[in-house]
Amino acid sequence: MTTDPSLQLQPETGLSGVPFTKGHGTGNDFILIADPDGLLEIGAHQAAAACDRHRGLGADGLIRAVRSTLVPEGRALLQTNPDAEWFMDYRNADGSISEMCGNGVRVFVQFLISNRLMALDNGGTAVIATRAGIKVVERTTSGYSVDMGPWEFIHPEDANGKGMDSLVEADGLEVPRPALSISMGNPHTVVALAELAELRATRLADAPQVQPQPAHGTNVEFVVPHDPLVHDGVGHVTMRVHERGVGETQSCGTGACAAAAATRFWAGTGAPADWVVRVPGGEVGVRFHAGPDGREHVHLSGPAVLVAGGTFL
Incomplete structure (x- = not known):
């Protein structure tokens, strides 16, 4: 047989x-x-x-x-x-x-x-x-x-003029939200939300829709700045993320860097160099500093x- x-x-x-x-x-x-x-x-x-x-x-x-x-x-x-x-x-x-x-x-x-x-x-x-x-x-x-x-804008011509370069739709958000695309060597699109309740209500089982989308897809971070944003000279935000090719994850290191970079850019002159980014899996530290190549680099710290x-x- x-x-x-x-x-x-x-x-x-x-x-x-x-x-x-x-x-x-x-x-x-x-x-x-x-x-x-x-x-x-x-x-x-x-x-x-x-x-x-x-x-x-x-x-x-x-x-x-x-x-x-x-x-x-x-x-x-x-x-x-x-x-x-x-x-x-x-x-x-x-x-x-x-x-x-x-x-x-x-x-x-x-x-x-x-x-x-x-x-x-x-x-x-x-x-x-x-x-x-x-x-x-x-x-x-x-x-x-x-x-x-170094970090950089994916669409600098839009980012520097308007602070936003795309719109993001996600399950749980009633209307598309403006976003800013940041490269950390891989692509990220950061969306600012007003409240933690709105962040919790956003459903990330399905990939958010980004228009226009970066050429090779993008990771999408939803960020809530704390109130006050800065405490003892350190910026604080809470984040959830949908990772390209994965889905929602408990944390994303490059995403935390991109979220801090976007929030710092939106905050304007006087925004701190040190940040704490809270994610479902804990928290990581992000620090901006002058790199040896003359560009602004990002340090990520965590366990x-x-x-x-x-x-x-």
């Missing part, structure tokens, strides 16, 4: 025998896999299956740790950043490739340290290669601080937690 191959049980992820670690940064969770010699082929299907919250491990994304010399984007960055030994190969929960993730890069460094692929004392820095360029990560007593690089490890069956 023969068996129809289509009826045979197949491994869900295609990663049988591969060790993994599960980690998160303020609830933004990831599957991390060490592949220092570049031996694994992890494509969109494998990543999506592993991140599935019912049939896989469940995560907002999958991160592969591979030496930069083995990835074209990594090799290019090594030309000017020879210390960037490790490349953060990041895929969203739907398997799509993403430029990088601010929460993910902190967890990535904690993973490298835990797996003895890197040694880093408190106060030390790690140079990490990503598809959004080089990220310098400092280990602190409470987690990690990351120089996320990185590894919670479990195992092997795909």
